[in-house]
Amino acid sequence: MxxxxxxxxxxxxxxxxxxxxxxxxxxxxxxxxxxxxxxxxxxxxxxxxxxxxxxxxxxxxxxxxxxxxxxxxxxxxxxxxxxxxxxxxxxxxxxxxxxxxxxxxxxxxxxxxxxxxxxxxxxxxxxxxxxxxxxxxxxxxSRDTALLKAAVAVQDGDLEGADRMLAERLARDSDDPPALRLHGEIAWRKGEMTPAIARVEQAVASAPGFDLARDFLIRLLLQTNRLPEALEHAEVLQASPIPSPGHKLILASVLVRLGHQERAAGLYRDLLARDADQPQVWQNLGHVLKTLGRQAEAVDAYRAAVTRQPTMGEAWWSLANLKTVKLGPDDIAAMKAALASLEDTADERKEDVFHLHFSLGKAFEDARDHAASFAHYDKGNALRRTMILHDADAFSAEVEAAQRTFTSAFIATMGNGGCPAPDPIFVVGLPRSGSTLVEQILSSHPMIEGTMELPEMMMIGARLQSRVDEGEFADFAAMIASLTPADRQRLGEEYIERTRIHRQTDRPLFIDKMPNNWQHVGLIRLILPNARIVDARRHPLSCCFSGWKQHFARGQTFTYDLTDIGRYYSDYVGLMAAWDTQAPGHVHRVIYERMVADTESEVRRLLGYIGVPFDAACLEFYKTERAVRTASSEQVRQPIFRDGLEAWKPYEPWLGPLKSALGPVLDSYPDAPSV
Missing domain, CATH: 1.25.40.10 (Tetratricopeptide repeat domain)
Known part of the structure; x- marks a missing residue:
């Protein structure tokens, strides 16, 4: 049935x-x-x-x-x-x-x-x-086991494994804020800045109250010099219902980069009013006060930092780096004691150790004990050299490629193009060459605004070079030749637009004092044909030795070895000499020693090249009140003096490697060696 x-x-x-x-x-x-x-x-x-x-x-x-x-x-x-x-x-x-x-x-x-x-x-x-x-x-x-597993993989260096885990997770939920932030960190660790920023921006857009993601985004934007966006996010962070001193610190960092030093100083003072036992904040305040020219207050701030943390090498170096401050016997004893206390942790505290050596080098230089001074400078440089990458051969090859490319015939074949804006004045050369003096003289003119060392041209140059490195073009010349007039106009306009944030006045001209832009004089000619280029040059031994004993906060990786810096100076002289031959008169050269010897004549020549009338304020440049962030910030607030012209002389017995690397460039100064 x-x-x-x-x-x-x-x-x-x-x-x-x-x-x-x-x-x-x-x-x-x-x-x-x-x-x-x-x-x-x-x-x-x-x-x-x-x-x-x-x-x-x-x-x-x-x-x-x-x-x-x-x-x-x-x-x-x-x-x-x-x-x-x-x-x-x-x-x-x-x-x-x-x-x-x-x-x-x-x-x-x-x-x-x-x-x-x-x-x-x-x-x-x-x-x-x-x-x-x-x-x-x-x-x-923070309790999500899958996210924790991905985070552990990141910390262990398994970026590909973590990437796969997060990609699978985000395929299921594309707006998962913590997963997006961690995915952005993976891209950042791989050096992939564009996807890193995009992912973290998405995390913040999905969860605007995700403070840690916004903080990370600000740091990424700072690394890529997207300062207006960084400022916007840093301002938002101040409104968090869970206030943090870190929020004020990162806003202050953005403000410093934008040149808003007074407001940054106010933020640092607010933090110290709540808790004075913060050596890092005292140091940051010192940096801002130094930039503003308030030297006595800067000294007090740096000393407040080292009093609270005697092993804080950067604060000691900041004191020594004021140039007009001399560190005495008590300071030397304190720094030696700090070094001794760091012996067991020297590998983890390399930054403090090399800063202390640089500081002791300056202290013994002030005491005229040049043997001890050189020994400490040498130790500081040797340690710092182990921490940075600089391939002198590869750099020389890049310079030679530029030299071969930018011939007068090549320039003629490229024809007209680029952004016609006459605004920029590029002051180029080596660090410690007198470029800050030139900048201060020019920025004393009512038609010229001083800004700072702007990275935009270096970033454009690096982006173009990466197209060669990634195989898109056979060589540098092919890449440059591929730039159409429209490309060149776009790049020039990009430079003008990206530097606009640094202009605080309505003066028609502005200065970009990034010294390394000498590498890009040909590129500048192509994309900003009406820009002015001033080459600030100083005696090779004075310039190179001064650069070698100067620790730079960032970049300038060639300065930590006497042979490296000598080769770099020689490469610079060679490229600039070649450019003088191919485009006579395009670059104006200021020889530091001549500027010291006959300031008014040199200033008149300089202003004539820029195309502005002579102004007596340029001779009293030391009275001009403006923020100066370079190592010469105190010196350019005083009349020109001759004391530093031969500061290398007492160290001459140890400068053999530098002299050898300079070769004929040394003997022919101030001219370039004949080819």
């Missing part, structure tokens, strides 16, 4: 409906309604029906059913989660907030609920509550 077919149980029918939900929600709804006809009010079927309605775009109907379910089953997180999502999609913000608040009370360790709640609170105009919800979501994410 044939048995009649049995209707499936509600559980079986429910499983079939669940299987249909993703691909055919209308069929899932039909299944749910059939179950409800057999078992009216059956909660799992009501839940299936509501989810099917949401997937079908019938948000209001879904909310009505979910709302009824929530009233009857208010302690079921899945119901509250679905109601929160459905209400959000139906633009029923208040109902979404109520459901998600109930959900996060039940499940405070589930990040998704907090992030969705934050978005709804923000829509309701409850910004501070939304910010706190985002922060709660971030805190909950």
């Amino acid at each position: 044939i048995q009649p077919l049995r209707a499936p149980s509600p559980q079986q029918a429910l499983a079939e409906g669940e299987a249909l939900l993703a691909s055919a929600p209308h069929k899932a709804l039909t299944q749910a309604e059939a179950i409800l006809r057999q078992a009216p009010g059956y909660p799992p079927a009501e839940f299936l029906a509501a989810r099917a309605l949401r997937k079908m775009g019938k948000g209001k109907q879904a909310v009505a059913r979910l709302d009824a379910l929530a009233r009857a089953n208010g302690r079921v997180p899945a119901v509250l989660w679905e109601l929160g999502q459905a209400a959000a999609e139906a633009k029923d913000t208040q109902r979404a907030i109520a459901a998600l608040q109930a959900l996060t009370q039940l499940q405070p360790t589930v990040p998704g609920g907090w992030f969705l709640l934050a978005r709804q609170l923000r829509k309701a105009g409850r910004t501070q509550d939304a910010w706190r919800a985002d922060l709660s979501g971030v805190h909950a994410s």
